[in-house]
Amino acid sequence: MSEDSTPESKHVTKFKESHLESDDKVVTSVEGYIGDMMGKGDNTQHNGALIVTSKQVAFYRKGLLGEILETIPLKSITSIERRPTLRHCTIRIHTSHDDLTFKTLDKEQEAIVVKAIEDGRAIEPVSQTAPAPQNGLDTLRELNELKELGIITEEEFNAKKQTILAAI
Structure with a gap:
């Protein structure tokens, strides 16, 4: 569930049931997608949720035929890139070895998610x-x-x- 009163998506609910560790908690989330609209192969669009926990950032999608889970520990994030446009916002999370690009139409919640990631990174290593x-x-x-x-x-x-x- 996000910090505000937005109802929890089915992806967040399933993530909590299946993948959230007992010593971790969901801070906030936003619905959107990875991949390209009308993309094929590795660029296929997958709708789901970007979930920020106290330990990690996760993209999670639960569908009829399976699930997609991509996680990045907060301590591994080297930078966050934001690209707001008229229609949607793009968040690109970089690590030393990989990156995750997520797109959403919810600009307000996108700002909350990015702030939660930045706050989580700030308190990681003493x-x-x-x-x-x-x-x-x-x-x-x-x-x-x-x-x-x-x-x-x-x-x-x-x-x-x-x-x-x-x-x-």
Whole structure:
């Protein structure tokens, strides 16, 4: 289900039943398609939903004869490209090895989905913080701030603290 009151599509419902891990949750979704309109072969149009979870972005389509599932972990996304036109919006999600192009007619929900992806990418790895300060005391202060903000756990803080104190 999306963050607003939009009803959940059948694709999102089936995705939750079949593919959503117990420690993951759907943040938002938008209906649309991959492939080209009237495309053939690898470019065949497949209608479905682009689903953003707390861990990944997934295109899912459940049909009578099968399903299509393409997933990209949020931490693997290197960039997001948006191309709004008069009729539809295109979202292209890039990774170091692949990309997923999704098209939708719902411009408002497209903006919500892109923001959810960007927000999810921003909180993924803690290791992408600012470079380490020059001395151990500054590092301990920064780690304590991260712990107080809930970004790292007490155990992670204590382990790093022991390493830093041993190096001083």
